[in-house]
Amino acid sequence: MNADKALSNKTILVVxxxxxLRRLIIEVLKELDVQIVALPSADAGYDLLEKKAGEIxxxxxxxxMPGHLDGVDLANIVCKKxxxxxxxxxxxxxAERLVKLEQPAPFLHKPWTVDALQDAVxxxxxxxxxxxxxxxx
Numbered sequence: 001m002n003a004d005k006a007l008s009n010k011t012i013l014v015v016x017x018x019x020x021l022r023r024l025i026i027e028v029l030k031e032l033d034v035q036i037v038a039l040p041s042a043d044a045g046y047d048l049l050e051k052k053a054g055e056i057x058x059x060x061x062x063x064x065m066p067g068h069l070d071g072v073d074l075a076n077i078v079c080k081k082x083x084x085x086x087x088x089x090x091x092x093x094x095a096e097r098l099v100k101l102e103q104p105a106p107f108l109h110k111p112w113t114v115d116a117l118q119d120a121v122x123x124x125x126x127x128x129x130x131x132x133x134x135x136x137x
Contacts (some may be wrong), residue, residue, distance in 0.1 A: 007032055007033060007034055007122065007125055008033070009035075010034045010035065010057040010058065010125055010128075011034065011035040011036070011037060011055050011056050011057055011058075012029055012034050012035070012036050012037070012056070012057065012058045012059075012060060012121065012125075013037050013038075013039070013045055013048065013049070013056045013058070013059045013060070013061075013085075014026065014029070014036060014037070014038040014039070014060045014061075015038075015039050015040075015041065015042055015044070015045040015059065015060070015061040015062065015065070015071065015074065016038070016040070016060075016061070016062045016065075016090075017040050017041060017062060017065040017066060018062075019040075021062075021110075022038050022040065025038070025060065025117065026038050028114050028117050028118060029060075029117070029118070029121060031118070032118060032121065032122065034121075034125075037056070040065075041065050041066060041067040041069075042061065042065050042067055042068075042069035042070055042071055042073060042074040043067040043068050043069050044067075045059070045061065045069075045074055046069055046074055046077060049077075049078065049081075049082060049085075053081070053082040053085065056082070056085050057084075057085065057086070057125060057128050058085060058086050058087070058088065058121065058124050058125055058128060059074070059075065059078055059085055059086070059087045059088070060087075060088045060090070060117075060121065061074055061075065061087065061088075061089055061090070062089075062090055062091060063089055063090070063091035063093070063095075063097050063098075064091060064093060064097075070097065071089055071090075071091070071097075072089070072097045072098065072100045072101055073100075075087045075089060075101060075103075075105055076100070076101065076102045076103075079102055079103045080102070084128065085128070086105075086124040086125070086127055086128045087105040087106075087124070088105065088106045088107075088108065088120045088121060088124050089101075089105050089106070089107045089108070090107070090108040090109070090110055090112060090117075091107075091109065091110060092109070092110035092111070095107055095109070106120045106123070106124060108120055
């Protein structure tokens with residue numbers, strides 16, 4: 001599968017509470033020619049997904065955030081309610097929360113490199129493209 005096709009017309013939801021990192025992720029992912037929606041909490045991400053999940057191809061989320069939900073909670077909800085959305089998780093802390101994941105997802109330990117983030121996103125979008133075509137008759 002062609003990576004360009006997997007990226008075209010895709011929207012990524014970025015959920016990161018640290019303003020600097022959220023802006024950095026936006027800048028890094030803009031290079032992939034995708035649409036980006038960025039929010040500061042998993043709670044806000046969930047609210048957006050309730051309204052626009054059909055428009056989102058990928059969730060990139062930090063694990064630890066203020067609010068009711070954290071990134072793992074949001075990833076688990078996404079896997080159940082919106083299985084067409086793939087997930088990439090990131091955190092600067094140890095990955096102990098990952099044991100709560102109901103389905104495996106790529107994990108990037110902070111500090112990640114630009115190449116590592118872009119590579120994880122491209123792979124997840126290609127995977128979602130494959131999942132979408134699996135749903136076709």
